[in-house]
Amino acid sequence: MRDLAEIVDRAFAAALYAQDDAGLDTGASLLVADQGGWAAVGRELLARGEAYVRQGWERGWQPADVLRLVRRDLDERHLRIAGDLIAAEARRYARLPARWGAGEVWWAGDEEYADRLAQRERADRFTLATAFLEVLRLLIRLPSIEPVGPLPGDPADALAEHAHIEPRMLGRIRALLAKAEATTFPEEAEALSAKAQELMARHTVDEALLAARGGGPAQVPGACRIGVEPPYEEAKAVLLDAVATANRCRAVWNSGFGFSTVVGFESDLEAVELLHTSLLVQGTAAMTRAEAAQRSAGRKRTKTFRQSFLLAYASRLGHRLTETAEHAATEAPDNLPALVARDVAVTSRADEMFPRTTTTRLRGATDHAGWEDGTAAADRAHMGGRRRPLAR
Incomplete structure (x- = not known):
């Protein structure tokens, strides 16, 4: 498991923090190098993506704002992946704030997400890894904006x-x-x-x-x-x-x-x-x-x-x-x-x-x-x- 975490760390270092797109190929190649570990990679990407989504909420963003930005800057595949990450993060809460608009998790378990994603997108693993990294790169670059409501899980929202x-x-x-x-x-x-x-x-x-x-x-x-x-x-x-x-x-x-x-x-x-x-x-x-x-x-x-x-x-x-x-x-x-x-x-x-x-x-x-x-x-x-x- 530690080896997988290190691989993902290296992929992220290459792809997410560079100023150009040169590192995307390197990062995607690292993620798909072990063909037998694709399911584990997908689970790890999903978990880390949830954390990045939550960071976006803490900076004032809401699901519709993020999806609007993904639609503008990327394409429909990226939009679907971003929706998956939002749904995965939202499932942790018994109650969501008004107008939150998170979708539903459509896969049975996180261990099968990567294979189900490939079936849905009808794309090879390298293409999917690249798209996933592009979505994560957009998420980590979200600036802070004015919050317009409570975060999921905020006790104040339940009392409002x-x-x-x-x-x-x-x-x-x-x-x-x-x-x-x-x-x-x-x-x-x-x-x-x-x-x-x-x-x-x-x-x-x-x-x-x-x-x-x-x-x-x-x-x-x-x-x-x-x-x-x-x-x-x-x-x-x-x-x-x-x-x-x-x-x-x-x-x-x-x-x-x-x-x-x-x-x-x-x-x-x-x-x-x-x-x-x-x-x-x-x-x-x-x-x-x-x-x-x-x-x-x-x-x-x-x-x-x-x-x-x-x-x-x-x-x-x-x-x-x-x-x-x-x-x-x-x-x-x-x-x-x-x-x-x-x-x-x-x-x-x-x-x-x-x-x-x-x-x-x-x-x-x-x-x-x-x-x-x-x-x-x-x-x-x-x-x-x-x-x-x-x-x-």
Whole structure:
């Protein structure tokens, strides 16, 4: 067993800490040199990979963040291996934090993992060893980022209380947004999306009043991460920022790692996740229809059309989303102090997490037709706002 550990140590020294890829072949060759020891090598790689995954959690990363980075920098095989490591590490805990999203272990025992992996990937051992080393190399290079929740196994997570959207209302919101995504009639999508935002805003008001009166569990703002990935990531970040602001949250975009961190109370975070996903689906569908109309008129559209369309769509949505939320908040002026206290708590938490945010200027929308079509689509979806710098 000691010999195996030494072999793996040598492979890691060659492959994981070099600045270039020259050591990958050396490391993989060391791992597969003893053909009869492949099962033991697989078990050792799995165990060490679990430790590296845990180190990633301790640096602030969560499963979706890691998988997003693997998908961007490597390929699908690496993505599956990273998922295996995450599932293997997660099985040690009786309970996982909310939004953790770890998969299930699909192999019966760790001693058979290597052979099962070869069967699944239909690849030779050298190829698999190389891919495994590439995943581990990415894991050990993860920098520290802002944590957004407790780690698996943290006793504080078991004691935490969160006020979620009431299940019946959550079901209504999801049903409204599903219908808005499915319909091909803009006016119907407008009405459905507006009603969903109205329900979310009313729930925020009710929760703020309950907290002000001392009812329910004590609440503090939390945070979650939402992927903001290419293409057109700037426009997607603007859209998420608009949805977050309308739902009394703050969004901070990390363009380098492809996500925004949204800070807010738990039920508002749930609302942001639901609405952002739905509006992105609606916007993409509207953009596809607009492109088809442009082509049918004989005009060729390019990336600039799509970029301009989505920027206009996101920009217009902010104002209209905020209008809907503010209308619900001001129906009873006595509600405002509770909502202001909620906003102050969210702002304070966001400033604590991100004391050194910067703003960034977005690339301009250079396609007039794309901007006009995107603005019209946002009006039909009943969502939009002025274009402003993003916290970054």
